Every structure is written in C-alpha cells, then in structure tokens.
Amino acid sequence: MVSERGLAVLRAIVQDYVASREPVGSKAIVERHAFGVSAATIRNDMAILEEEELIAAPHTSSGRIPTDKGYRVFVDQLTELRPMSQAQRHAIETFLGEAGDLDELLSRTVRLIAQLTNQLAVVQVPSFHSARVRHVELVQLAPTRVLCILITDAGQVEQRIAELADDVDVDTLADLRLRLNRVAAGLTMSDAAAVLSGEIEGADPRHAAVLHTLALTLAEQARAQRGGDRLVVAGAANLVRIEQDFSGSILEVIEAIEEQVVLLRLFGEMAADPHGIAVRIGRENAPFGLPEASVVSTSFAVPGRDISRLGVVGPTRMDYSASMAAVRAVARYLSRTLGEH
Known part of the structure; x- marks a missing residue:
C-alpha cells in the first residue's frame, strides 16, 4: 500500500525525470523537494513504489524512472492542471484568430498545439454527419x-x-x-x-x-x-527530436499515426476525466500499435456537426500536466469561436 508521502515521492520522480531525462535517486529528491525526511526514508518509500511496479531501475544505477503504471497513477492523481500563462493564452487567441476559414483554423490549431507541447499534434476534421x-x-x-x-x-x-x-x-x-x-x-x-x-x-x-x-x-x-474520418497532423519533427525516449524504432509510432483510422478508433475509445481530458499511456495503447506512446486528447464542438477531438501523441516521458492544459485551452477556444460563428 502506497502512503500519501509515497505518492508525493512518485510525483517528484515523474516531474524530475520528465525535466531531466535522468533516473532519479533518493538524494536528489531530498535536495530538490522539501519532504523534511532523510534520504534513507525516501529510499524506503521508493522501495515500496518499486514493489508496486510504479517505478523501475533502467540500469544498475541507483536512480529510478516511472513505469507506465506509475505515469497512470501520477495522471490520475492530478487534481489541478497547470494553468496557461497570459502570454500563452494571448498566443492562442492571436494565432488562431487570424484563420480565414475552418480548414486554415484546423491547420493553425495543430501547429500551435505542437509548439506549445513539443509533441505531435492531431485534430479530427469535424464531421457533418449530424448537419442538415x-x-x-x-x-x-x-x-x-x-x-x-x-x-x-x-x-x-x-x-x-x-x-x-x-x-x-x-x-x-x-x-x-x-x-x-x-x-x-x-x-x-x-x-x-x-x-x-x-x-x-x-x-x-x-x-x-x-x-x-x-x-x-x-x-x-x-x-x-x-468528414469525421480524417486527421490534420503537425509536429512530426518533435518526435524525431525526442526519439531517444522511445526504446524501439520511432518509425513504428509514425506508421501507426499515418494509419489515421487506427488513431481515430483510439480517440473513440478514450474516456475523459473530470477535466474533460482523456489520457492513454504506453501499454494501454498496445492494441493500436502505440505501446511506447502516450496520447492526450479532448473534444471540441462545432455547431451542426458531431463532436470532434484534438490532442497530442508523444513518448510516455511527457509533461502530462502541461499537455493536458494546452489541449484543453485550445479546445475551449475552438468551441467558443466556432460557436460564435
């Protein structure tokens, strides 16, 4: 059974590993985070986390990294999303506000999300299935x-x-x-x-x-x-830059994404959390050919059309809070703007 402090240690490991890409040890946790306990106590907490398969040792190093299960617990424990900065909100409104039509708006949307998250961004072209x-x-x-x-x-x-x-x-x-x-x-x-x-x-x-x-x-x-069966994609270069975060070939990830019907099926099966965000992590995506990737998505509405989704695809070593906040902020802007028009 993982204690509240153990969960806090897990959060610290996730945050530090995402920031540094380096395995995290007990000494580093004590130095970087105000737990008020010794490194030995943190090591005990880490031992329990490892027994629960929430963290693992990638090498003989004393440091640990989160597992897919650990990332899942971390995401499920998020009670608040990191708020977008004023500059980021202004960038969203300015960049997307310059779009002349829906196609350009969707193109700008994926480019903006890719830039905000440093991940590959996808948006589902809204379907007219329910329009009359x-x-x-x-x-x-x-x-x-x-x-x-x-x-x-x-x-x-x-x-x-x-x-x-x-x-x-x-x-x-x-x-x-x-x-x-x-x-x-x-x-x-x-x-x-x-x-x-x-x-x-x-x-x-x-x-x-x-x-x-x-x-x-x-x-x-x-x-x-x-429509509804087509995706607009941007940010593939972001995946190439972080290729080392995938233990296998990144080509497998890119090929799975190019099979748009697979990603659309995945979107359709993703259940949203209380924030309206859906997150699938690592092995949860194995049936869709993305066992080493995480997907963060949310929905947006266009009057007269079916609900569509947008999101990001990246490695499991992802800044989940920032990615979730970015896709939610952009989706809200899209729903509001399209609703006004």
Whole structure:
C-alpha cells in the first residue's frame, strides 16, 4: 500500500525525470523537494513504489524512472492542471484568430498545439454527419453547365460544377431547384446523400438525365461534407527530436499515426476525466500499435456537426500536466469561436 508521502515521492520522480531525462535517486529528491525526511526514508518509500511496479531501475544505477503504471497513477492523481500563462493564452487567441476559414483554423490549431507541447499534434476534421441541408441552389453558368450550391444549417457552403449532357433553360432549372429542395431540405447529410443518389419521385421524364446529374453532384457534396474520418497532423519533427525516449524504432509510432483510422478508433475509445481530458499511456495503447506512446486528447464542438477531438501523441516521458492544459485551452477556444460563428 502506497502512503500519501509515497505518492508525493512518485510525483517528484515523474516531474524530475520528465525535466531531466535522468533516473532519479533518493538524494536528489531530498535536495530538490522539501519532504523534511532523510534520504534513507525516501529510499524506503521508493522501495515500496518499486514493489508496486510504479517505478523501475533502467540500469544498475541507483536512480529510478516511472513505469507506465506509475505515469497512470501520477495522471490520475492530478487534481489541478497547470494553468496557461497570459502570454500563452494571448498566443492562442492571436494565432488562431487570424484563420480565414475552418480548414486554415484546423491547420493553425495543430501547429500551435505542437509548439506549445513539443509533441505531435492531431485534430479530427469535424464531421457533418449530424448537419442538415438548409437549401440547395442551382446557378446556370452556361447552357450545359450548372453551379450546385449546398448550404447546411451549420452555415457551411459547398459548391461544385455539374457538366450536363443536354441544355437546360432557366425555367427548367427553377423547377429542378424547387424539386431538389423539397426532397433534401431538412435531411441530415447522410440521408440527403442517399435520397439525391436515387430516383426523384415526380420528376419530369424529359429532365431525368439533367436531374440525375445534378442529384449525383449534390450527393457527392453531401458525402464529402460528412468528414469525421480524417486527421490534420503537425509536429512530426518533435518526435524525431525526442526519439531517444522511445526504446524501439520511432518509425513504428509514425506508421501507426499515418494509419489515421487506427488513431481515430483510439480517440473513440478514450474516456475523459473530470477535466474533460482523456489520457492513454504506453501499454494501454498496445492494441493500436502505440505501446511506447502516450496520447492526450479532448473534444471540441462545432455547431451542426458531431463532436470532434484534438490532442497530442508523444513518448510516455511527457509533461502530462502541461499537455493536458494546452489541449484543453485550445479546445475551449475552438468551441467558443466556432460557436460564435
């Protein structure tokens, strides 16, 4: 059974090892932390921590390093996250506030998180699965060319040009626009894609080919809007710089991350703590090909879309408190900003 002081010793070992990358000994703990007890007493506490498999000796050195289990206990014991500095909060608002659209905002988001945490940053592209079609607009550009515009209740606008086999006049286009809105408006993107890909009941047989082309174009737009199965990634160079923190090849980590479906599955299984943050450590990620990595993630919301996630991937020797605070702060900014727009 680990005592309160033993847990404090574990916290000291984690913090010192993360800061120095050097195994931590009892003497160093006494010198750096105000425990008010002797090095011998600290050694006894460390012996118990080792028996509980919370720390281990990497070499014959007297120093100890945290195990995956030790990091888990450390993270679970965090009652407060390190607050972001005023300068960091200002950097978040300034850098992300300059984004012109959602794609640029997500790109800036991962670059900023990678810089704040010195880890690899990932953000899930928000899905339009729950968004609904507000309006379909058709604009004639030429007798056989029509601009198809899909507008959702989240305010997203998607445009695509349909090349038609036959000419279409203004009156016919107006009738087709009315008919498409009747069948698609109010439907989710998934349902709209299914309906627009099929036969449109009551359509004039003379316009069947034109309507079919327009419907397929709009269906493709709806499917493209669904998203949710794509990640934006930045900061791979950070992993290369700390490659020594991985005992195996870093290529295995990078390959697992490139398999985006694997990371998306991992995101989906991560349960959030009271801070709204989810953390998976080392061997907990073995089923996903990341047995030596830790993942810190949280969610953010976009009106009209499903919940998406963002986070960082790095070695188990990670500054968990700082990483958790950074992803939470950025996610809150995203939710607030996207909610306002």
